[in-house]
Amino acid sequence: MIDEQLLRYSRQIMLPQIDISGQQRLLDSIALIIGVGGLGSPVALYLAACGVGEIVLADDDRVELKNLQRQIIYNSHQLGTVKVESAAAALGSLNPEVRVSVIADRISGDSLRKNIERADVVIDATDNLASRLEINQQCYATRTPLVSASAIRWEGQLSVFDSRQQDSPCYQCLYGRLGEVGQSCSENGVMGPVVGMLGCMQANEAVKLLTGAGSTLTGRVLMLDALSMDWQSIRLERDPACSVCGS
Template sequence: MLLNDDQLLRYSRQILLPDVDIEGQQRLLSSRVLILGLGGLGSPVSLYLAAAGVGELWLVDDDQVDLTNLQRQIVHTHDRIGMSKVASARQALQALNPDVSLHCIEQRLDADSLQAQIAQVDLVVDCSDNFSTRFALNAACFAAGVPLVSGAAIRFDGQISVFDPRNPQSPCYQCLYPQGDDAALTCSESGVLAPLVGVIGSMQAMEAIKLLSGAGKPLTGRLLLLDGRRMEWREMRLSADPDCPVCAGRHLHPSSDPAQ
């Protein structure tokens, strides 16, 4: 995809980066990304991916904008209370960058529909808030061979990682969490500090842009953990679970990794 004069000007600050350049920006413009969840994490993810020039965004959420959302879900506004989150986000993203193609799905996707949607995109960003959805999304991404950028935020604590089935050394989300308890993840009961989702969501957008453009080194095989109270980051190395029900059997022994 050749950039026109307006696009060269709009994305000039990214194009100036040697890791991105014209070719990287062209890759972004040709990319298709599915964002599952248009809440606290999905807000900065969708805004930054639209601003950065990702060509097509698939927006998935079955919820409506509520007054309690507005403390942290910055893609929505007070006058859109009661509107579907997908429609509200579409309005904001179109105003930000009308060149981005937006596909809106205002429903909860089951396993079959997830698989069908993921087959149409190049990358998935998980901005959901429960383990059952994360497990289903992870399984669908690994079945389709599509990289997954995963983030989570609760109270003062956040985490982010990348799970990439194209990389034979990459673990999957279920290697990290063999099972999970959704009751422990509700912001309505546990609370969440507003800027925390902005920090983690912005980092998810950065990882997505890196993967799509070919810039930098993604977080594949690494988990970043943020303690917002102390503003301290920890990094954990992740390895694949040989007994994982999702990705077992697809991993190379380190000595047989063709990249080494």
């Protein structure tokens, strides 16, 4: 690591759980962020700021006026532009050292699998169930850790599914237990700082997965009601009858 890197990352290198070796691991890592909206914006910004070596952004949307209330990686000059390209520009000016690659597509099938296989961590920041279930399947099949979050209105939930661990549940286990939320923020609305908080926590879990610091949310689901500011952490066991990870 060169002096400039030691300085740029000094405040996190000071943390004994990160240190030089943890920073080097971040610099050597690849993070795949699927969905660059309200959740994906802070995830991408924080992972780029902290020096994750390569960030792959996947999203098929363009920047719209109604996005700017919460998708803080974009600005008013970028209306109508391809989201992943504008997001890549933002990351490039924040930290030119990070390699950013973009997929301006809703990835699925082979392309999804290939990109998940390459990644050290996957961030699910999508807004639809079909994508979530497929991302979960591919992460399980390739034993790639998955950081998943969702937010609607003033509420959010967050968990980590780490199929490298024998007893880790998967997203399908959670879905089987809670049932489909089946709601979208286009119909129900969502508060910007709420998705922001959830996205920041996804970035923090990703850093822990990449560096080995602390313990992650694997086996727990964190649920936030930001209107009353109540946090709840519920245990999530692996479902032996799960169609993805069950025996």
